[in-house]
Amino acid sequence: xxxxxxxxxxxxxxxxxxxxxxxxxxxxxxxxxxxxxxxxxxxxxxxxxxxxxxxxxxxxxxxxxxxxxxxxxxxxxxxxxxxxxxxxxxxxxxxxxxxxxxxxxxxxxxxxxxxxxxxxxxxxxxxxxxxxxxxxxxxxxxxxxxxxxxxxxxxxxxxxxxxxxxxxxxxxxxxxxxxxxxxxxxxxxxxxxxxxxxxxxxxxxxxxxxxxxxxxxxxxxxxxxxxxxxxxxxxxxxxxxxxxxxxxxxxxxxxxxxxxxxxxxxxxxxxxxxxxxxxxxxxxxxxxxxxxxxxxxxxxxxxxxxxxxxxxxxxxxxx
Numbered sequence: 001x002x003x004x005x006x007x008x009x010x011x012x013x014x015x016x017x018x019x020x021x022x023x024x025x026x027x028x029x030x031x032x033x034x035x036x037x038x039x040x041x042x043x044x045x046x047x048x049x050x051x052x053x054x055x056x057x058x059x060x061x062x063x064x065x066x067x068x069x070x071x072x073x074x075x076x077x078x079x080x081x082x083x084x085x086x087x088x089x090x091x092x093x094x095x096x097x098x099x100x101x102x103x104x105x106x107x108x109x110x111x112x113x114x115x116x117x118x119x120x121x122x123x124x125x126x127x128x129x130x131x132x133x134x135x136x137x138x139x140x141x142x143x144x145x146x147x148x149x150x151x152x153x154x155x156x157x158x159x160x161x162x163x164x165x166x167x168x169x170x171x172x173x174x175x176x177x178x179x180x181x182x183x184x185x186x187x188x189x190x191x192x193x194x195x196x197x198x199x200x201x202x203x204x205x206x207x208x209x210x211x212x213x214x215x216x217x218x219x220x221x222x223x224x225x226x227x228x229x230x231x232x233x234x235x236x237x238x239x240x241x242x243x244x245x246x247x248x249x250x251x252x253x254x255x256x257x258x259x260x261x262x263x264x265x266x267x268x269x270x271x272x273x274x275x276x277x278x279x280x281x282x283x284x285x286x287x288x289x290x291x292x293x294x295x296x297x298x299x300x301x302x303x304x305x306x307x308x309x310x311x312x313x314x315x316x317x318x319x
Contacts (some may be wrong), residue, residue: 026305027146031125036116040129043121046108048135055244059198060101060136065131066194066298067095068124070181071160073302075152076124078160079105079315085154086318092160097234104317105130108317124149125313128299135291138197140246143292146299150309153318167261171271172293174263181301183294187277189267190290191298195239196250201228202235202261203261214269216257223260239264241271251281 051058068078070150079102082088090099102166105123108130112121127149137143169182178188206227209220226235239260240250249266254277259265264286268277281285310319 017174025067027300027303029144029146032121032149032194035271036120038113038115039121041111042115042131043085043102043108045132046104046111047130050104050135051137052109055138057101057104059194059239059243060099061104061127061130061134062107062194063198064099064101064129066191067160068127069101069298069301070165071156071163072152073199073304074124074128074149074299075302075304075309076122076127076149076315077152077155077313079123079127080318081316082154082173083317086110086159087155088280089157089160090306092157092164094160094164094166105315113313114319119311119313122149122151122309122311124151124303126315132295135197135246138244138246140196141288141297146296148303148305150179150304150306150313151315152304152309165263167200167263168207169263169266171266171273172267174266181298183298184274186276186290187297189273189280190287190294191282192264192267193248193250193287193291195261195264196246196248197243198239199236199243200239201233203233203238205237205260205262206233208265209258212262212265214265215259219256219258236277248280248282248284248287249286251277254283264313 047061064078064097065074067089068074068076071077078089078099080086080088082091105126108126109123112126113119128145128147130151132143132145165174168176174188175185178184183191199200205223208215209223209227209228223237226232226237237260240253241258242249253259254265254268257265259268267273313319
């Protein structure tokens with residue numbers, strides 16, 4: 001009986017791997033080489049101009065891609081506005097009053113469609129490439145983005161609320177959340193390194209600085225000037241000490257108990273992820289290599305391909 005059970009476990013794993021590989025294989029870094037050879041260079045030029053104008057925009061574009069992929073896969077659903085039939089993911093708790101960069105995506109879409117002569121590049125692919133180019137523009141690593149995603153024709157605020165990891169999550173909750181998306185503990189630690197850039201609102205870290213014990217007291221005191229006990233919920237603080245540069249300071253901060261969010265510091269709090277945090281805090285090369293690999297892995301969460309979905313004319317609306 002035991003061997004039979006093992007057989008079914010192995011069979012299930014092989015079937016899952018086959019499905020994942022099938023979806024993965026339909027995406028290619030060369031997807032637009034013939035249909036629109038200027039697509040990637042056009043996206044890069046708009047992203048670089050936007051990040052040069054406002055460095056925070058790089059973090060915003062990276063965050064949009066993250067939040068898009070964690071809700072029913074990387075399908076551009078986060079870009080859809082609310083309609084009578086769509087409750088926009090922009091209204092989800094993790095995005096409301098904080099998600100930015102939608103106007104830049106509009107600019108990229110317009111420029112790419114002009115370069116291609118027609119709508120060829122999906123909004124989901126634009127997000128994936130813009131995330132990569134934002135990281136590069138802020139001094140981080142590059143990687144070959146696999147392309148060929150198509151855009152969803154619906155969105156769900158409810159799904160976004162249920163799927164995007166929250167800033168108050170424990171380590172076990174973070175691990176489970178990432179596992180539900182096909183990502184492991186290493187992916188959790190390395191993708192959290194996206195918090196190397198950008199800012200967070202006071203409301204997301206208020207409980208951490210006032211009620212948690214796993215935080216440097218001087219660091220907490222500094223944050224209390226930005227984030228008072230009453231009010232100030234929209235006041236901003238950098239996610240790490242070099243918020244405009246993609247580097248390993250995020251991990252160094254965690255080792256010093258200076259993680260801004262409760263969920264950040266959970267990665268270095270006596271648990272199973274401590275050693276990996278220590279490794280990245282000392283080794284930029286390892287972090288960059290692993291971040292690139294995990295971004296490729298995340299970018300392949302349930303993509304719409306072939307005849308699924310559509311190529312939107314306007315990223316904010318279904319055709």
